[in-house]
Amino acid sequence: MAVSGQQRRPVVVLYERIADALRDGTYPPGSTLPSEPRLATELGVSRPALREALLLLQEDGLLSVRRGVGRTVNDSPPQRGYERLRPLEELLSNGAQQGAVRVRPLLRTVEEPTDFTTQQLLAPAGAELRFWESVLAGAGVAAALSQEWAAPDDVLERAHPAFADALRSPGAPGGSMLAVLVGASVGVPLTGHGGVTATLLGQRRGEQLDRAPDTPAVLVTQVVRVGDTPVLAAKQMLPTGAPALPVLQSN
Template sequence: MTVGGQQRRPVVVLYERIADAIHAGTYPPGSTLPSEPKLAAELGVSRPALREALLLLQEDGLLSVRRGVGRTVNDSPPRRGYEHIQPLEELLSARVRPLLRTVEEPTDFTTQHLLAPAGSSLRFWESVLAGDDAAGALSQEWAAPGDVLEKAHPAFAEALEREPAGASMLAVLVGASRGMELTARSGVGATLLGQRRGEQLGRAAGTPAVLVTQVVRCGEVPVLAAKHMLPTGAPALMVLQSN
């Protein structure tokens, strides 16, 4: 399994497998996980990697340790993702420096998250978010096909045509959505910067980075999908979670 063309750390993959199983109800709230040896055998992983992933799940509030019982799933495990839709530049107190504003065909990522059919054209923005000292994040954002936006969110489609230089695509969407209901779902993973992304952020190619994926919907229609890469040393990003 890869993210951004780089192999993810086994612990990260294992964390996400167990977290997904918890949210899917495989391990329901209040249930006790199998013992470490049994769970490691079921998942086909080493016990040291499993132990590290379980500790991370405890830190994130999905699991608790009960003496004499073992690791149990919390009654109200926090949902993954952001509680409020807010442009990343606001969260990081950063400026948006556009790198690319273009139209491209669907990728595997946008086909999955925007349901974009083959042959359609998607508006694509790539930007660096920079603070006073250095680049803090690289954002890649895609809007749904034009015909979809015209039906689901014409104000967003119109605002994108103006291509404001100092704003992210999400900021444009939020600004064009006064009085409209937006919902979003984000995921958090890990990756390594490649050569190109390292150059864009002024970092070495092998620098570890947090990878945030995001899909925003207007009603039931996905209108924006994004990837945000925050390398080691980037400003802290608060992830708000609710029960």
């Protein structure tokens, strides 16, 4: 999964540098990383930024801390990116500690293109796009805010008529739009591209997720295509404390 090059925090960039070094064998599995002062010097970064990046790498399973030894590289670090296209509620349910994460619809409407959908769905001015906004919650606690857009109906009729029909089905709004797309795509090859950005919830999203506006969050953007045609675009906001989101991808 590609990571957005815009608005990335220095810690995120540093995380990627170290993760790449772990994966290319600069620091082999089972080896011990240099001390923080030495590693900070080698990478040309501050120790506070390095420490935060190392903690994130530990949380993601790339590093372990051994008392009296230091930080060691795990033998089988998880791979990066999405293993396959899966609805967000399914991914979050796998990482939840207390039952399944379910979709609670907030809005199901049709709207004109925004800057995001114009860029990602190549939607012309004046087009009508289906827009779904949902809160994903588990055990009564909001875990994520999902915003999803489908390409214009005429585009879907040409590129993926089964998806167009599924969106018009009365039962479609029960899950996420991506779940509808996956369910309608048996035998239809899909490709996806995503980006990850560190951010804050802000006032409106904080109210929707019952969190403070300054709550740290991860913004995941997705675009799904049939061939060269984008059929779905999404923004997924996951605040601190959300269930773990696995991002695995086969080579």
